[in-house]
Amino acid sequence: MIDPALRIGVVGATGAVGRVTLQCLVDRGYTNIRAFASWRSAGGTLGTLEVEEATTQTLGAGDLDVCFFSIGTQLSRDLVPIAQAGGAVCIDKSSAFRLEDGVPLVVPEVNGERALEHTGIIANPNCCTIPLTMVLAPLRDAAGLRNVRVATYQSVSGAGADAIADLRAEDPDDHLLRMDWEFDGVEFDEEAKLRAETRKILELPDLPVSATCVRVPVVVGHAESVWIETQTPLTPPEAERILAQAPGLRLEKVPGHGHAIGSDDVLVGRVRADSAAENGLVLFLVCDNLRKGAALNAIQISELLVGASLPSYFGQTAS
Amino acid sequence: MIDPALRIGVVGATGAVGRVTLQCLVDRGYTNIRAFASWRSAGGTLGTLEVEEATTQTLGAGDLDVCFFSIGTQLSRDLVPIAQAGGAVCIDKSSAFRLEDGVPLVVPEVNGERALEHTGIIANPNCCTIPLTMVLAPLRDAAGLRNVRVATYQSVSGAGADAIADLRAEDPDDHLLRMDWEFDGVEFDEEAKLRAETRKILELPDLPVSATCVRVPVVVGHAESVWIETQTPLTPPEAERILAQAPGLRLEKVPGHGHAIGSDDVLVGRVRADSAAENGLVLFLVCDNLRKGAALNAIQISELLVGASLPSYFGQTAS
Numbered sequence: 001m002i003d004p005a006l007r008i009g010v011v012g013a014t015g016a017v018g019r020v021t022l023q024c025l026v027d028r029g030y031t032n033i034r035a036f037a038s039w040r041s042a043g044g045t046l047g048t049l050e051v052e053e054a055t056t057q058t059l060g061a062g063d064l065d066v067c068f069f070s071i072g073t074q075l076s077r078d079l080v081p082i083a084q085a086g087g088a089v090c091i092d093k094s095s096a097f098r099l100e101d102g103v104p105l106v107v108p109e110v111n112g113e114r115a116l117e118h119t120g121i122i123a124n125p126n127c128c129t130i131p132l133t134m135v136l137a138p139l140r141d142a143a144g145l146r147n148v149r150v151a152t153y154q155s156v157s158g159a160g161a162d163a164i165a166d167l168r169a170e171d172p173d174d175h176l177l178r179m180d181w182e183f184d185g186v187e188f189d190e191e192a193k194l195r196a197e198t199r200k201i202l203e204l205p206d207l208p209v210s211a212t213c214v215r216v217p218v219v220v221g222h223a224e225s226v227w228i229e230t231q232t233p234l235t236p237p238e239a240e241r242i243l244a245q246a247p248g249l250r251l252e253k254v255p256g257h258g259h260a261i262g263s264d265d266v267l268v269g270r271v272r273a274d275s276a277a278e279n280g281l282v283l284f285l286v287c288d289n290l291r292k293g294a295a296l297n298a299i300q301i302s303e304l305l306v307g308a309s310l311p312s313y314f315g316q317t318a319s
Numbered sequence: 320m321i322d323p324a325l326r327i328g329v330v331g332a333t334g335a336v337g338r339v340t341l342q343c344l345v346d347r348g349y350t351n352i353r354a355f356a357s358w359r360s361a362g363g364t365l366g367t368l369e370v371e372e373a374t375t376q377t378l379g380a381g382d383l384d385v386c387f388f389s390i391g392t393q394l395s396r397d398l399v400p401i402a403q404a405g406g407a408v409c410i411d412k413s414s415a416f417r418l419e420d421g422v423p424l425v426v427p428e429v430n431g432e433r434a435l436e437h438t439g440i441i442a443n444p445n446c447c448t449i450p451l452t453m454v455l456a457p458l459r460d461a462a463g464l465r466n467v468r469v470a471t472y473q474s475v476s477g478a479g480a481d482a483i484a485d486l487r488a489e490d491p492d493d494h495l496l497r498m499d500w501e502f503d504g505v506e507f508d509e510e511a512k513l514r515a516e517t518r519k520i521l522e523l524p525d526l527p528v529s530a531t532c533v534r535v536p537v538v539v540g541h542a543e544s545v546w547i548e549t550q551t552p553l554t555p556p557e558a559e560r561i562l563a564q565a566p567g568l569r570l571e572k573v574p575g576h577g578h579a580i581g582s583d584d585v586l587v588g589r590v591r592a593d594s595a596a597e598n599g600l601v602l603f604l605v606c607d608n609l610r611k612g613a614a615l616n617a618i619q620i621s622e623l624l625v626g627a628s629l630p631s632y633f634g635q636t637a638s
Binding site: 146147148149151153167168170172173175176177178179183185186187208209210212214216217218219221223225227229253254257258270272274275276277280282284286 | 465466467468470472486487489491492494495496497498502504505506527528529531533535536537538540542544546548572573576577589591593594595596599601603605
């Protein structure tokens with residue numbers, strides 16, 4: 001359910017996620033879209049859109065209903081409150097606000113109702129958290145979750161447009177696995193995010209989530225090898241039936257990375273028993289990290305608001 | 320301890336592992352090396368070596384002390400017994416003989432003494448099994464193993480020279496994760512091998528080993544994210560001390576893929592507690608799959624035999 005006339009701003013429009021956000025918005029029928037970026041990109045065009053500079057004036061003018069931000073954590077801290085003060089509902093893809101009390105962290109298929117509690121900012125989870133929670137939520141509902149272990153295979157587009165350009169220019173013999181996140185001596189911030197966000201979204205504040213994150217030399221598509229222990233037993237066929245019925249998931253015997261690219265679905269499969277645990281399951285998932293892992297999820301969040309409320313709902317939330 | 324005059328055959332010499340085998344042998348000072356391949360490659364040269372056709376006559380003539388095979392499972396089944404009958408100790412890198420009773424499956428640092436029990440064939444484990452068992456063995460000795468979960472990141476060179484050529488020719492935008500192994504509806508043969516071989520090498524026939532194998536678009540280097548539950552507790556610093564002292568391992572805070580390529584060591588690190596288990600550890604390893612994962616391990620096996628026995632030891636094992 002969309003309102004095509006919604007006044008939408010896309011901030012960080014020239015980045016990897018920003019471009020996909022614009023494309024997804026156009027594909028879904030929105031017509032009233034403006035593109036914002038830093039002064040370096042301002043004045044250029046993206047398709048038929050002129051790129052405007054993101055400033056206090058342009059974002060705070062009060063003429064935007066919803067604003068999507070994919071500009072990195074520090075810039076989001078600066079610019080999101082400006083657009084919020086101007087009356088836009090801000091859907092932020094950085095980690096700036098995700099764990100803040102009072103800011104809903106939303107995967108529509110998992111905790112969409114939380115979006116309605118916003119006070120002007122809704123956070124979009126990390127690109128690995130989104131597909132993981134979509135798989136975990138129906139299993140939580142069916143059998144309870146005891147713990148989760150996850151190894152990620154994350155594409156370079158998760159690190160931005162420059163990382164894509166670097167990979168394209170690289171000799172294949174120089175391709176390496178990378179762990180290009182901040183390291184605190186024990187784990188990467190990416191791994192801590194995955195745990196903290198999963199706990200918040202699933203509303204299981206003590207759920208053990210043990211993650212190892214790895215960047216792989218592919219352009220698009222994040223995959224995860226996941227081990228799940230449930231409170232009560234689930235056979236693999238039972239788990240498959242549950243996952244097949246869950247919204248936004250597509251069950252494949254062996255989820256194909258190539259099938260995930262450009263798709264709105266999270267592909268999940270390879271569901272089998274984990275011989276190492278009493279109530280253990282192993283599975284594999286892959287999704288388009290720029291779409292469901294980022295741009296699409298954010299757009300779906302905005303559509304929850306329209307679907308749940310008056311056309312003027314966005315305006316009501318102006319601070 | 321090497322015998323430089325050892326009469327060595329390398330069968331499958333033009334393949335990805337064969338070429339590295341030749342290089343490692345030359346690097347280690349061996350001088351009496353012959354290269355064998357199929358009729359398609361026979362007559363060509365590899366450096367200063369003429370490539371001979373691998374036939375009943377050439378391999379069975381009785382003029383080889385040790386013969387390294389990296390030619391695939393079916394061809395190994397055909398050709399290894401011929402060289403064995405000719406009196407060579409055959410060190411085979413395929414899966415043809417690995418699980419056969421009476422055939423030692425050897426990682427020198429883990430179960431080198433088993434090599435001496437051979438009757439003409441010694442099997443070299445899978446390229447993922449070798450580094451995994453090197454990490455698990457010292458932890459088994461210190462604290463016992465309850466179970467193991469592993470997600471692999473395997474380079475295309477593990478799939479052979481053609482797979483390397485394909486990756487080099489590929490547009491980076493077409494790079495994908497792949498699971499290019501035989502699938503029985505539950506798991507890949509690669510995953511079953513990793514479990515069965517780990518159990519045999521560690522002599523823990525019931526050890527639960529739950530593996531998810533994934534091929535990544537890198538040329539060389541296999542990595543593994545590993546979760547280990549031990550019988551008795553080990554703190555991460557204790558585990559690090561144990562791993563740092565174990566032969567063939569090099570401890571790095573964050574094991575670097577680039578550091579592993581061309582190295583004889585298995586790099587291990589990122590050792591931390593697994594919050595999901597009472598006695599749980601998480602770690603990450605990476606190694607050069609063509610060297611320690613294949614060619615080097617096989618050569619080290621042959622050197623165990625020379626070190627442990629008379630110069631004529633090889634001849635004694637002719638069937």
